[in-house]
Amino acid sequence: MRHARRRVVRRVTRLAAVGGLLLGGAMVTTAVASELPAPGAVPFADVAQSPGPGADLVSRLGTSRTAGSWIGTDGRTVVAVTDREAADEVRRAGAEPRMVRHSMQDLTSATETLRSAPRVPGTAWVMDYRHNRVVVRGDRTVSSGDWSELTEVAEEIGGFVRMERTEGTFSTRINGAQPILSTAGRCSAGFNVTDGKREFILTAGHCGPDGSVWFADDRGRQEVGTTVGGSFPGDDYSLIEYTDGRAGEGAGVVAVGDGKGVRITGVGEAAVGQRVFRSGSTSGLRDGEVTALNATVNYPEGTVSGLIETNVCAEPGDSGGPMFSEGIALGVTSGGSGDCRVGGTTYFQPVTKALSALGVRLIVAPGADGTAAPSPAPSGPEAGAVPGSASPGSSAPTSGIPSGSTLLSRLADPRNVGPGLLVIAGSLVALVATRWIRTEQDRKAYRRHYSATWG
Numbered sequence: 001m002r003h004a005r006r007r008v009v010r011r012v013t014r015l016a017a018v019g020g021l022l023l024g025g026a027m028v029t030t031a032v033a034s035e036l037p038a039p040g041a042v043p044f045a046d047v048a049q050s051p052g053p054g055a056d057l058v059s060r061l062g063t064s065r066t067a068g069s070w071i072g073t074d075g076r077t078v079v080a081v082t083d084r085e086a087a088d089e090v091r092r093a094g095a096e097p098r099m100v101r102h103s104m105q106d107l108t109s110a111t112e113t114l115r116s117a118p119r120v121p122g123t124a125w126v127m128d129y130r131h132n133r134v135v136v137r138g139d140r141t142v143s144s145g146d147w148s149e150l151t152e153v154a155e156e157i158g159g160f161v162r163m164e165r166t167e168g169t170f171s172t173r174i175n176g177a178q179p180i181l182s183t184a185g186r187c188s189a190g191f192n193v194t195d196g197k198r199e200f201i202l203t204a205g206h207c208g209p210d211g212s213v214w215f216a217d218d219r220g221r222q223e224v225g226t227t228v229g230g231s232f233p234g235d236d237y238s239l240i241e242y243t244d245g246r247a248g249e250g251a252g253v254v255a256v257g258d259g260k261g262v263r264i265t266g267v268g269e270a271a272v273g274q275r276v277f278r279s280g281s282t283s284g285l286r287d288g289e290v291t292a293l294n295a296t297v298n299y300p301e302g303t304v305s306g307l308i309e310t311n312v313c314a315e316p317g318d319s320g321g322p323m324f325s326e327g328i329a330l331g332v333t334s335g336g337s338g339d340c341r342v343g344g345t346t347y348f349q350p351v352t353k354a355l356s357a358l359g360v361r362l363i364v365a366p367g368a369d370g371t372a373a374p375s376p377a378p379s380g381p382e383a384g385a386v387p388g389s390a391s392p393g394s395s396a397p398t399s400g401i402p403s404g405s406t407l408l409s410r411l412a413d414p415r416n417v418g419p420g421l422l423v424i425a426g427s428l429v430a431l432v433a434t435r436w437i438r439t440e441q442d443r444k445a446y447r448r449h450y451s452a453t454w455g
Contacts, residue, residue, distance in 0.1 A: 043252065044194055044361040045267045045329075052271050053077050053095055061086050063104035068129030068293075071273030072096065078273075080129055100132040102160050110134045110157045111296065117153045120146045121300045122170055124347075126292035126309050129272050133160045135292075137345075139169045139337055168337035168344060172206040172236075172299055172319060178255050179281040179317065180214045180224055180240070182207075188281045188321035190332035191264060191351065192251040193239070193360040199247040201225065201240040202354060202362075203320030204332055205232030206301060214240055229358060233302025236334040237354035252365030253396045254322045256285040262393040263365035265327040267351050270308045275390040276325045278310075278333060278348075280318025283340045285392065288312030297347055299335060307347040313340035323348045327393030329362055365396060 054069025054077040067080035077095040081087045087097035107127045111134060114125050122141040127134055136154055138147050147165075154161040178189045180201070187207035193200050201214075201224070208214075208227050216222040223243050230238025242248075253261035256279045270276065274290045292309040308331050312323070323331040331348030338344015355362060 043364050043366045045265075045364050053093060054079050054271060055269065057090055057093055057095060058104070061089065063108070065103065067100050067102060067104045067107060067132055068127060068272065069095075070129050071271055073273075078130075080132060102132050106158075106160070107132075107134055110161055111294075113157055114150075114153065114161075115296065115303075115305075117150065119298055119303060120150055121298050123150065124170055124295060124297040126295040128162075128292060133162050135162045135164060137164045137166045137170075139166050141169050166337055166345070167342075168339075170297055170299060170335060170337050172204070172301060172335040178216070180216065180320075181218055182212045182214045186317055187319045188279075188317065188333065189240075190320050190322045191254065191329050192247040192363040193355065193358075194247075194363055195360050198245045199242050199251065199363065200228070200360065201242070201247075202332060202351070202358075202360070203238055203240060204334055204349065205230040205236045205238040206299075206334070207238060207320050212240075231357065233299065233304050235306065235353065235357070236304045236349040237332065237358070239358055239360065247363060250396070251363045254279055254324065256392065259397060261396045262324065263327050263396045264322075264324060264329050264362070265364050265393065266329070267355065267362045268328045268330060269352055270323075270330045270348075270350065274325060276310060276312060276323055276330060277392040278312045278314065278318070278321060278323045278346070280314060280321035280333065282315045282317030283313065286312050286314070286340060287392075288346075291345075295347055297335065304334060304347075304349075306350065306353060307334055308350055310346050310348065311343065312346050313338060313344050314346040315339050324393060325390050327365075 052069075052071075054071075057077075057079050058066045058069050061079075061081070065082050065086040067082065069077060069079045072078045078098050079090045079095050080100045081090060081097045082100060082103050084099075087099060090097040104127075111125060111127065114134075114136065120138070120142060122139040123137065125134055125136045134157075136150065138150070147163075151163050154163055180187055180189050180203070185207065187203055189201045190203040191201075193202045210227050210229060212227040214224040214226070216224050225240040225242045228239050228241045232238070250261065252264050254264060255261050262277075262279075270290045270293065272290050272293060275287060276290055277285060277287045279285050288311040290308060290310050294305070295307040295309040296303060296305040297307060308323070310323070314321075314333055314336055319333050319335065321333045322329065323333065329351045331350050332354070334347045334349050336344055336346035351362065
């Protein structure tokens with residue numbers, strides 16, 4: 001009876017081991033099939049979305065007959081024009097014309113004159129399309145003497161240049177949506193991008209020079225990557241190459257706080273009047289409106305041009321974080337003035353220019369079909385304060401910045417082949433063990449049988 005039970009145990013063990021081999025093989029096959037795509041296979045945005053009919057009309061009519069475009073409070077495109085024929089063409093295109101005195105050529109000439117004047121840190125200027133003027137702003141660090149000299153330059157240009165004093169100071173906001181830290185300071189990650197072979201973080205250029213090493217923790221244990229290129233001043237963008245060359249899961253999602261994220265589905269140009277959203281590690285998700293394009297800011301560290309001006313607030317720690325709308329990447333946080341208690345002005349480096357200059361493409365979220373859960377609401381006083389019903393984009397969970405997983409965590413990850421290989425190894429051990437036990441039992445039975453006939 002005892003031998004019968006042993007045979008049953010051996011057979012059950014062998015069957016379990018064979019089943020384990022089959023299960024382990026299936027696990028390995030599934031893991032290989034579900035592994036993250038190779039760097040060259042990540043989904044990316046190959047072409048920027050059109051900035052809209054307003055920009056197309058301005059381009060077609062020319063800078064002498066137009067003076068910019070914007071989105072009206074009713075969502076309709078408005079185009080500033082200088083003659084009636086241009087106005088008729090705008091109407092035929094389904095947009096609203098606005099007759100103005102000064103053309104885009106006049107506005108551009110004014111900004112070029114301002115740029116050729118002696119540089120004054122703490123100043124900025126923009127083309128205000130909606131009011132057909134150039135606005136020059138000076139923060140509290142600008143002396144009365146420098147302000148007077150700049151005012152004289154503005155008066156020589158003409159009456160369409162407006163001088164304004166602002167509260168606070170224009171500064172790069174060192175100190176998105178996820179925090180990244182280095183000896184150069186603290187910034188926020190912007191968007192993930194790829195050159196087809198490697199993957200990078202696109203962030204602000206003022207965050208650190210080439211060679212800056214970035215970490216996801218303040219103890220320098222979780223290395224993220226190294227700055228490998230960028231531009232500042234002049235522009236404000238840089239690339240951080242991931243340490244292992246990969247952005248990891250959720251590369252097409254930007255964090256907005258509380259473990260939530262927004263799917264990024266494309267890249268585009270911002271439009272004046274557009275409702276936009278910014279995410280940063282200090283102040284979270286905030287929203288506001290694009291107030292001007294092609295802004296120039298004279299930071300203490302240098303002058304940056306071609307920026308997007310908004311009334312979205314930002315604070316130290318938000319620098320480099322992403323700006324987007326309806327899942328479309330628009331910019332990375334450069335700097336500004338004010339804070340999220342009293343409000344302020346924030347400037348962004350356009351993503352399209354950075355991608356083109358760096359030779360990389362935006363990584364987007366796969367399968368973003370608009371059926372996800374509602375987007376999280378922006379926090380703070382700006383929520384609901386601007387026209388339009390635009391949303392950040394479709395919601396998605398965020399997994400954060402890769403932090404160099406240990407071997408144990410990698411083996412435990414169901415997407416890896418480790419668990420399947422462990423099951424296969426255990427099954428092989430069980431098969432070998434049952435075979436060895438059977439051999440030993442046979443050897444002992446042989447000895448018992450023949451020992452009874454010895455001498």
